[in-house]
Amino acid sequence: MKSDLSKLVELQKTDSRIRELRENIETxxxxxxxxxxxxxxxxxxxxxxxxxxxxxxxxxxxxxxxxxxxxxxxxxxxxxxxxxxxxxxxxxxxxxxxxxxxxxxxxxxxxxxxxxxxxxxxxxxxxxxxxxxxxxxxxxxxxxxxxxxxxxxKNELKSLEKERDSVFSDIAPRLAAVYNRLITRSRDGIAVAEVVDGACSACFMSLRKQMIVLLRTTEEIYTCESCTRILYIDHEEQSEASA
Ligand SMILES: [Zn+2]
The missing domain is CATH 1.10.287 (Helix Hairpins)
Structure with missing residues (x-):
């Protein structure tokens, strides 16, 4: 079964792509x-x-x-x-x-x-x-x-909007509320930020070593101390980078 964190990451990726597609269509x-x-x-x-x-x-x-x-x-x-x-x-x-x-x-x-x-x-x-x-x-x-x-x-947007509903409904209500609060507040539409080069990719604040270890080794929900977004490390990219 998928962890809460990976569901949130999936939701964020879906929402970011939806946002990008809507912008493409609008412009x-x-x-x-x-x-x-x-x-x-x-x-x-x-x-x-x-x-x-x-x-x-x-x-x-x-x-x-x-x-x-x-x-x-x-x-x-x-x-x-x-x-x-x-x-x-x-x-x-x-x-x-x-x-x-x-x-x-x-x-x-x-x-x-x-x-x-x-x-x-x-x-x-x-x-x-x-x-x-x-x-x-x-x-x-x-x-x-x-x-x-x-x-x-347009087609991708239509199918992603449907997919989004099912991804969202699968998320625990408490986390869904946190996600919604973060995403409405942020101008870039990012509630779940990837950690890139040891920093939060949304606000660029460097993370403490201890936090990075926790993010790497657990599936718990941790938030950025600076911007409060939910953090994650892309494990696939991590292993690719170290390979
Ligand atoms: Zn941050």
């Missing part, structure tokens, strides 16, 4: 929002590059149209030049040719600038190709993983 939506924000930032850094490339392509196409139009204008102006009847018409055609040539060369420079942007964007996107391709599927996988972890937590 789930906040944690999901953080994930979404991270994804959005990531996705928008890629979208920015894609947008920059497509804006440059649009701009380049419109500059090319501009050159075609300017060249048509040049043909017209050249015809006017050859058919000029007087000095005035001749000078007008020359001015137009000059201005259209300037326009063509300006457009050509601007096209080179846009091509540089396009090449640069393509380069970055090629470097991050795998990331770009997997962006959506990675995000879906991450969401699925999150949802399944949350579902698992």
């Amino acid at each position: 789930a939506e906040d944690r999901r929002a953080v994930l979404e924000q991270e994804f959005e930032e990531h996705a928008s850094s890629i979208r920015d590059i894609q947008n920059r490339q497509s804006a440059a392509e649009t701009q380049k196409a419109s500059l090319e149209t501009g050159i075609v139009e300017a060249k048509e204008g040049l043909e017209r102006a050249n015809r006017n030049l050859t058919t000029a009847q007087d000095q005035k018409q001749y000078e007008a055609a020359m001015r137009e040719i000059d201005s259209l040539n300037k326009q063509v060369s300006k457009h050509e420079t601007q096209i080179l600038e846009q091509m540089e942007i396009i090449e640069e964007s393509k380069g970055v996107l090629a470097e991050r190709a795998e990331e770009v391709t997997n962006l959506d599927s990675d995000w879906e996988a991450k969401q699925k993983e999150f949802d399944s972890a949350l579902r698992k937590d």
Whole structure:
């Protein structure tokens, strides 16, 4: 038969896990929002590059149209030049040719600038190709993983809450009352504290040697002299540590 102390330890472990699960579930939506924000930032850094490339392509196409139009204008102006009847018409055609040539060369420079942007964007996107391709599927996988972890937590909580009732009902009423008093009083939800490295793991007070010996050798209920929590030593961990 289990000792009172080991029942209390089991109850504490169950309650701590319940507390942890409830916290996970309560913070789930906040944690999901953080994930979404991270994804959005990531996705928008890629979208920015894609947008920059497509804006440059649009701009380049419109500059090319501009050159075609300017060249048509040049043909017209050249015809006017050859058919000029007087000095005035001749000078007008020359001015137009000059201005259209300037326009063509300006457009050509601007096209080179846009091509540089396009090449640069393509380069970055090629470097991050795998990331770009997997962006959506990675995000879906991450969401699925999150949802399944949350579902698992909810299921575990449900079954632990049931288990807790039976563990609790098995504890002597006097000890159950002590446990309840301690757990309502403590902010960390710890009523039964493990002894770690010779100290109470709840308040970190070092324990007297004599107390440690008693905890190791008996199954009696002892409490921390500083925080009054019930103390226990995990025998399995003790033997593992000494092995
Ligand atoms: Zn303590």
